[in-house]
Amino acid sequence: MSPIHVLIVDDHAMVREGLKALLQPLEYVAVVGVAATGAEGLAAARQLRPDVLLLDINLPDISGLDVCQTLSAELPNLKIVALTTFNEKLYVTRMMQAGAAGYVLKNALPEELAEAITKVYAGKKYFSDDVQHLLLETPTAPAAPLLTRREKEVLAAIADGHTSQHIADNLHVSLLTIETHRRNLLTKFGVNNTALLIRQAAQLGLL
Amino acid sequence: MSPIHVLIVDDHAMVREGLKALLQPLEYVAVVGVAATGAEGLAAARQLRPDVLLLDINLPDISGLDVCQTLSAELPNLKIVALTTFNEKLYVTRMMQAGAAGYVLKNALPEELAEAITKVYAGKKYFSDDVQHLLLETPTAPAAPLLTRREKEVLAAIADGHTSQHIADNLHVSLLTIETHRRNLLTKFGVNNTALLIRQAAQLGLL
DNA sequence: TTTGGCCTACTGGTAAACCAGTATTTTTGC
């Protein structure tokens, strides 16, 4: 029987080598290629047509999310396992929406990695134990709110410690406008002061 | 000539295997052991007496910083290279103070890793290019401020979105006391409002 | 015993954020 062809996309040599080393003893898995950037990964997937793609979310050029979306559309038979250090529901849900079939943390045990590959190859979804724990344990948290361009600007300025008047001067609008944006931000984040706003924005990686 | 004996301490299988794979082609380096926790790392270092220790900062039991301090005191000939994903001056300075001879990011190229090992083995300090860039580029930022126990409590409460009066009620002190703590926090962080306070605290992992 | 750090607390403010409801204009997407 032909082994599962796996392509590794990760910008860190250490991770690429580590993954190859962990997968090497598995007879039913063959690492057919590695790529260090999103662009390389796209090209390699198109050329090599692997069965399973181990895809780092955090790539230096094209985001893993974009790579995932693109390849899910182009190569429907390709199973994508997202690799990351982030055990956050936000990232899990985004990658799943982008078409990933699995989500594995980089701290995963070798057995988890092997299971992820075989499961997604068999057409199933796979979440590592830590991720399952996260999904089951906490209520479905809303994703980061959808912010308008202006709201993002104002959020960034608030996070830089500027007063509303200062922000208004910089953006050439009225203080009252900034206060409105500010209030809309609080509402969208479901909080009622700046401390919580900034904390959540920081935790969501919006800053 | 005897190769440089290297011990790897990292809780992630992927990283351990990756490091072994990257070091394996180097004739002048011999990986004499691996450990997955701080405690295992301490024991292995004491037993194996390696020349160079590749030490993950972020370990599940004893922090890499503590391991570093302990081994620097016990085994003065041991050269410790800190490994991390964090390119923050805060971590660099702390590990250096704890006795590390080198600091390498986990995204380091294999050549950087090799250079780190040979340099520290030769008694020099080693900073990977990225870290050098960080050290040269920015003025010496203060480390995370030293907070009193009370200040930490008040910081946490502020970050939870509580008003000063609410915090005062909970801690059974006067509002004026909380405002004093609050002001001391702003002063210690060198900021002048809550937005910056929370942002910095979040970025420093204090929340 | 002395000193320094921490904790608590005050006077006397001003600046800024938060709140709720409302409305018009501009921009965007279909």
Next chain:
DNA sequence: GCAAAAATACTGGTTTACCAGTAGGCCAAA
């Protein structure tokens, strides 16, 4: 072109944070 969303702006507030200087009590270390 039209509807919806975004941006801008207002009234009329109240609440809260920020600012600066100051001081006493307690406790641990020197």
